[in-house]
Amino acid sequence: MEVKETYNGKIREATIGLGDTAVTVGGETSLPLYMFEGAAPNKPVIALEVYDTKPEDWPEAAIAPYADVLDDPVKWALKCQDEYKADMICLNLASTNPSTGDRNGADIAPIVKAVADAIKIPLIVYGTANADKDAEVMPKAAEACQGKRALIGPVEEENYKTVAAAALGFDHLAAPHSPIDVNIAKQLNILITQLGLAPERVIIDPTTGALGYGLEYCYSVMERLRLAAMTQNDSMTQMPMINQIGREVWKAKEVKTSEADEPAWGDAETRGVLWEALTATALIMAGSNILVMRHPKAVELTRQFVAALTGATN
């Protein structure tokens, strides 16, 4: 049966972190998971979320795995690293959100530094996607973890010069964040690389929609980016991609609602874990390389899925 495709494109490899524990993503020479048509030298990796302040509003099932560490980002990160075997840590600077905590760069820099110094695995640091605020916060965050080759995001169209420059200046990688739009994703990549950041230091954040909450938009935009990368050899789409899954999934109504409130929806933990795992695996099918996740059980399922589909062993 002659239906094998040959692709002329390749996803760039990007390395986050330094030394033995550095993680490389990308390098695929076929559409995602199409192992029968190309190579995927680096399997998708999973970063676990850590927040700079104790989160409110998390459903019980998400709290349970972290109940003892939620108010200490360093312990939390170490637990993710040592107990849940995260490939990376994604530190979310939620408390800098102007409408909630509104802490500034100087306030969170010590937290970033403490987490960066405590963990061995690579670090991702994410702001709140408030362009103005991130422009103030992210340079401080990037400075606080200098020397770690972290991934800094999100870089927005409105603040790319500042945030990408911070990644550039402190020798990190940057995650440009586009609003579910192929052309804006490409344009942002062009702008960032024109600024001087090497394309090997760019990871696309296409905006993540959780299952039931816009997943299909995200899925198709990522699929389109991958098709452009593979079949048209479009250089500005050939970066690995990152998805913020945990954050989006665990605020969905179907995930937050307890079984007591909706008996017909079944066990809340099972539902939440699968909601997250299905979001993650669907996005892997669409081309995700870095999955930022929350529940250890969902992580486990996602890992098994990757192993089964890529033939990699865990």
Next chain:
Amino acid sequence: MALTGIDIFKQLPKTNCGDCGVPTCLAFAMKIAAGQAELAGCPHLSEDAASALSEASAPPIRAVTIGVGDDAVKVGGELVLYRHEKTFFNPCVFAAVIDDGMDAATVDGLLKQTNESRFVRVEQDLKAGLVGVKSLSGDTAKFVALIEKVKAATTQPMVLMCGDPAEMEAGLKAAGETAPLIYAATAANYEAMAALALAHKAPLAVCGTGDLDALVDLVKKIMAAGVKDIVLDPGTRNPKDTLERLVYIRRAALNKKVKELGFPIIVFPNEETDDKMMEAVYAGLYVGKYGSVIMLSDLDAARALPLYVLRQNIYTDPQRPMQVKPGIYPIGNPTADSPVLITSNFSLTYFIVSGEVEASRVPAWLCVMDTEGLSVMTSWAAGKFVPEKIVPFIKGVGIEEQVKHRKLVIPGYLATMSGELEDELEGWNVEVGPREAADIPPFLKTWAS
């Protein structure tokens, strides 16, 4: 389906008689081109034209119907490899497999799930679609008894699973004229199975060995026997191999027009792992990548709901977004002094806005207007979310009876129409809300009536 509306029009009688239900032949042609009408709709079509058109407009992947009546399901009929190219048309279906080795309680439990696993989401009815009935014992009597039990308990169409044509024949008789999916013809039994499919007007699944060329040969013979409604099982039972076969089959059908592979596909995540959570994850893989009938070990709600929602997402037409019902949505027991917000009925907008309003913990009235499923900006641009439409909606929806104040919060992106709206919406003050949904909570927290 490369025929354009004009190509089709050329074959039509060009009389604009209107008997097809639309006013002109060209409008009818456009409907056929879009797959929204059948050729048979025009009673005046010449025979030559009909055969020329039906040949050319035959879909590369056949749409196959399983079951009869209201609960029949249609699968296949897909036209694209990637949903953004057009859409995935006929949503895949799930089935929990009940076998004749199970004890009565297990069977009853699965039947109960089959009947009760239903959810309504964005005005759509979400359910499994099928039920699998499998002969494990080889004991025809047991198989028949189970079929009778299932048939009595549920109206969902069945997938009858049994390799022995004689036993299958008994099963089909027990199933009556319900057009169950016959699973499955193999190289060893295809002649008998094909005869059964024809005799019982039931679709036939063809089970391969993993070798697609062999599958093509087998299907060719079955087609030659006269069977039209076929469902393919590539025969693999691990997700890596299955994905490969599914991709190849879809491509062969769409790009190479391999007729023998132009059929919907049945997959068995329930046989690819013993872990029910992984089974669901693999089922998710097949929802996205070309599975049409997905067999599961059960339909536990906590696992079924996420899968159904995934199917809903993947099978949403990218150009025709999901809509929620227009109306007033009270969030968190609002009172006569609670804020009133208006937004579009694009389901994603609704979900995100209502989620943020909920998160604010400020009770509020969310008025969802019919914007034909377009988002705020798009519907505004299309003239569907404009003062002329908002005024009658607000006046008619009954919100004036709910609140004492007259302040309407509009999406921040529509700031440009605030003045015009205020002029036309008598008695109301218009306030410009935040542009991004995420900023709704702080906005509402400081809102004062």
Next chain:
Amino acid sequence: MSKLIASSAIRGAHSLYNKAEAAYNAALAAKGADQPVSFPDTAYYLPVAYALLAIKVKTLGDIQPVLAKAKSMLPDIPAEDAWLPYLGNTLDSGIAALLSEEIIEAMKYVMGPNPVEGIWLGATDDVIVRTQGIKLVDGSMPGFAAVVGAAPTTEEAVKLATELRERNILLFMAGETDGKTMADQLNEAGVEMGWDVYLVPFGRDISAAVYALGVAARAAMTFGGITPGGMKEAREILMYNKNRVFAFVIALGDVDDEKYATAAGAINFGFPVIANTDIPQILPTGITTYEHVVSNVPLDKIVDTAVEVRGIKIKITKIPIPVSFGSAFEGERIRKEAMFVEFGGQKSPAFEYLRMRDMDDIDNGKIEVIGPEIDQMEEGKAYPLGILIEVAGRKMQSDFEPVLERQLHHLVNGAEGIWHMGQRDMNWMRISKSAHEKGFKIEHFGEILKAKLMDDFPAIVDKIQIKLYTDADKMKEVLEEARAAFIARDERVAGLIDESVDTFYSCTLCQSFAPNHVCVISPERLGLCGAYNWLDAKAAHEINPTGANQPIIKGETIDERRGQWVGVNELVRAKSNNSVQQVNAYSIMEDPETSCGCFECVVAILPIANGVMVVNREHTGETPVGMKFSSLAGSVGGGAQTPGFLGVGRQYITSGKFIAAEGGFKRIVWMPKELKEALAGQLKKRSEALGLPDFVDMIADETIGTTEEEVMEYMAKVGHPALEMDSLLG
């Protein structure tokens, strides 16, 4: 090239080299070759030497090759009567001077006295370079200035420092004039200095100026990602500075040989020199983006000159007006009762007009109110208001005038309590009572326009000045000029035909929902949403070169009648992700252009009537093709080619290229009455141009019929030309 400068620079370089060599030899004798040498907290060694020579100086011994290289670059001191040491010699001596200065400063760290002393900060560590570099890259710090020498008086020094700080320009200070440095002057005046306040005193000696170049070199290595390796990389580092680091040197007071040499070094980095004394100028552009040396600039003009010469763009973060500004206010209306005064709207003469001027003709930032201010206006009345905006820019073109002028509506409306509609000399504005109470004045119109046009269009607007005429007599003359310009513009647009240009523009803005849709925008075919014509797309591309509008070189013509070109096909193929192979710009039947979804109108064929109908978005009724607009939109949209159907912008209907392949305008047999009325003037003109003065009346509308049959009856009655035309279906 001035011989004087060249000779001085060369002499200065020799002198600096000698000092460096002496200091080096003394250190070597005292500490030995293994003595470590470094500036504090940097991974870039001696940054200038590292950047330009790729030499990693770690010990005294490592300095030897740097010195040798500096020496090799020293040109001979020209004899008094020799003519023309060329620019290259001067530049080389500049590099030699910088290398020498860096060694001089490094030796201070080895032998003392420590350069960090009193107000002096000495070398800059890497963290500061990075944090300041981010501001340089993101534009929040538009550039830096290196001052050498001292201002004539302390007051002038403070004033200069304040002016630079107001523009967020970082100021480096080094070198003295008659024993005084600018940093001394600021210190005397009690001005606080340091990195936080953008005032950085490096050192008393001129050699300390090299720290500024050390910062610049490291910025290029860090942010330009350039690792030194040899000549190529050295050049890249210099180019990075030239193109991206908007720095300049301000030479105050007498410029001695060593200062000349240092300045020559800076010119290598593309940093021009502005002097307040009468030194020879080097104006031709080349190494620096603009002029190299501009002299005799009065101190109070120095910053403006520097900003202009270096092409620095200053970001305006807050518009200085007493009312709020933002898109949330764009839609507010001001009713008569809430109005303080109004302008235009047939009640008083008013206009808005933007024109391009030469750079020199503009007094940048000037806002002038010609006539009474608001405090001389009475509540409830209408007054004249003429807004004349004049802009200059190295990339400005007169074609962009209307594009910028049209921004005025949305910019002025952004202010709270201000309302605007219309355009040109048919505009209408109101200021509300509350805006008046808050202190809004006529001049604030100017502030808004100045800030926003500069900020939103930095690529084309370098300078701007605004005149606001509230005196009817005084505005007359300008109004006449404006009217003449409007006519000329219209003629220019009317005269633009597809054949007259070799570049079209693409628009892919709609791909967010129609993934494969591309609009091909030509002079005679605007984007189908009606929002982008060829000039808009051209300007949009200039303003945002990586945006949704890209130029299309038409290339070889494949089919003139249908409008098909090699270049257009190639681009459409690429931008449509290979889903559209070829398009005919002027055809509805064969390979028509794709339609996205936001078209203003749909053109559909009426195959039996042998004509086409046009229906606009606003028309909700039945149409002769048997589909309402909404179902037409459904079957046409999405980015696919749909023969027989075409989404178009209104203005395309009367274009000479309207479905030219199928016979054009004369094919139109039906359109809604409302659309006919809206386009009445243009339809008439087009009919007349075609020699069919009564044609508009031959086009049926819904009052005549909404079925193809009724349309055909009418066509027969009026003798519609489409009856005689070739069959549409071929």
